[in-house]
Amino acid sequence: MKDSHRANTLLLELLIVLLFFMLAATTIIELFATARQKSHTATIRTNAIVVAQNMADELYLSEDPVTVLNAYELTANETGWAGERDGYQINVTSEDIAKAGGTLRKMEISVVADEKVLFTLPCDKYIAGEATP
Amino acid sequence: MSKRDVTPPRMIQNVFVLLLLAVFAGLSTLLVTMGAQIYRDTVETFDNHSTARVLNSVVRSSVWTEDGNGEIYVENFDELGITSLTVVNDYDGERYFKRLYCKDGWLYESFISEEREFDGDTGESMCEATKFEPSIDGQMIRIDVADAEGNPDTICIALRTGGADK
Numbered sequence: 001m002k003d004s005h006r007a008n009t010l011l012l013e014l015l016i017v018l019l020f021f022m023l024a025a026t027t028i029i030e031l032f033a034t035a036r037q038k039s040h041t042a043t044i045r046t047n048a049i050v051v052a053q054n055m056a057d058e059l060y061l062s063e064d065p066v067t068v069l070n071a072y073e074l075t076a077n078e079t080g081w082a083g084e085r086d087g088y089q090i091n092v093t094s095e096d097i098a099k100a101g102g103t104l105r106k107m108e109i110s111v112v113a114d115e116k117v118l119f120t121l122p123c124d125k126y127i128a129g130e131a132t133p
Numbered sequence: 134m135s136k137r138d139v140t141p142p143r144m145i146q147n148v149f150v151l152l153l154l155a156v157f158a159g160l161s162t163l164l165v166t167m168g169a170q171i172y173r174d175t176v177e178t179f180d181n182h183s184t185a186r187v188l189n190s191v192v193r194s195s196v197w198t199e200d201g202n203g204e205i206y207v208e209n210f211d212e213l214g215i216t217s218l219t220v221v222n223d224y225d226g227e228r229y230f231k232r233l234y235c236k237d238g239w240l241y242e243s244f245i246s247e248e249r250e251f252d253g254d255t256g257e258s259m260c261e262a263t264k265f266e267p268s269i270d271g272q273m274i275r276i277d278v279a280d281a282e283g284n285p286d287t288i289c290i291a292l293r294t295g296g297a298d299k
Contacts, residue, residue, distance in 0.1 A: 007146050014153045021157060025164055032171045039178045046182045050189055050286060057291035061272055 044087045045118055048111040052090065056109055056123040065094065065107070088113040102129035184280045187260040188240060189288055192276060195220050195231060195242075196290050205274070205292065207267050208232065213253045217243075218267040218276065232256065235265035238281065 051072070058068045069092060074083035080093035089112045097104045105127060110120040195218075196205060204221035217234035228247040233240065234256070241256030249255070264279035276288045 007143065007150070011146065011150055011153075014150060014157070018153060018157055021160065025160065028164060028168065032168065035175055036171060039175050042182055043178055046185050050185065050288070053189070053193070054287065054289040057289045058273070060293075061291045 040087070041113065041118075044113050045111075047086065048088050048090070048113075048118060051085065052109045052111060052119075052121045055090075055092075056107075056121050059107055059123050060125055065105075088118065099126075103127045181280060181282070181284070184260050184262070185286065188262060188278050188280070188286075191240070191242065191259050192218070192233060192278075192288055193290055195233060196274060196292070199231075200292055205269070207269055210251065210253070215253050216266060217251075218265075218274070233265065233267075235262050238263055240265055240278075 055068065055072055058071075059065050062068045069081045072083060072090070074081040074090060074092060080091060082089060082091045091110045091112060092107060093110075094105060094107045097106060103126075105125045107123040107125070108120055109123060111118045199205060199220045199222060206219055208217045208219045209215075210217070215234045215236060217232040220231040220233075222229040222231060230243070230245055230247060230251070232243045232251060234243070234253070235241070236253055236256075238261060239258040240260050240262040241253075242259050243251065243253075243256030245251065245255050261281035262278055263281060263283050264277060264285065266277040268275050268277075272292045274288075274290045274292065276290075277285065278288060279285045
């Protein structure tokens with residue numbers, strides 16, 4: 001009788017330990033999943049920053065931005081240009097504002113991943129107009 | 134109740150306890166293995182990010198700092214087997230050369246005055262890089278880089294104010 005009671009207590013102890021272990025495991029696995037997701041987002045962000053900075057610099061120097069955007073495999077849509085890359089989307093908007101001495105081309109590169117804007121990079125260029133006497 | 138009647142259920146109970154212990158041990162091992170794997174992945178990814186970011190920011194900041202002086206060019210040291218992106222700084226009338234170059238799998242930055250001869254050993258290591266090949270086309274600096282694993286990338290930097298000499 002005493003032996004049986006001891007065995008039952010041990011069994012109960014083990015079940016409680018397992019229950020706590022499962023609870024801890026669930027929390028830890030959730031943390032692991034979050035860490036993995038954050039690491040994935042960081043990868044996307046790093047790659048996207050390099051690509052966006054390169055694109056901004058190329059757009060800054062280029063006379064014809066469409067050529068640069070096509071080189072980055074971006075296609076025109078109703079808001080500007082957009083293109084899918086490895087895990088993220090690049091959107092580019094452009095607006096030409098006429099000024100007294102030329103045109104201000106305001107461009108903005110934005111990177112979207114998981115329907116969330118990771119960052120936006122402005123890329124403005126002033127195109128001087130021809131001087132009139 | 135005789136002794137013989139009690140034995141079989143207790144044996145089953147013992148086996149069940151042992152089974153529970155085995156499950157506990159198995160799950161613990163699985164969790165630790167999984168955790169170690171994820172930790173290793175995260176550290177590896179972090180290392181790759183930091184290399185990519187350091188490469189990108191070191192090169193960009195070096196160029197942008199001295200963009201106005203217009204003295205940025207690509208230098209070839211054939212005898213050392215080094216191609217460097219050289220940025221010239223002027224302090225109190227003395228010229229200093231900042232050189233970014235790749236050597237022995239590392240990106241180095243060297244900062245020496247024009248009186249000292251560049252030998253490739255004066256630089257400080259910045260981050261692991263297996264490739265650093267700069268080229269200048271007009272106002273555009275293009276640098277083909279590769280990290281420690283050999284993953285290639287390109288850094289494009291437009292010179293905003295000054296020009297660049299080849």
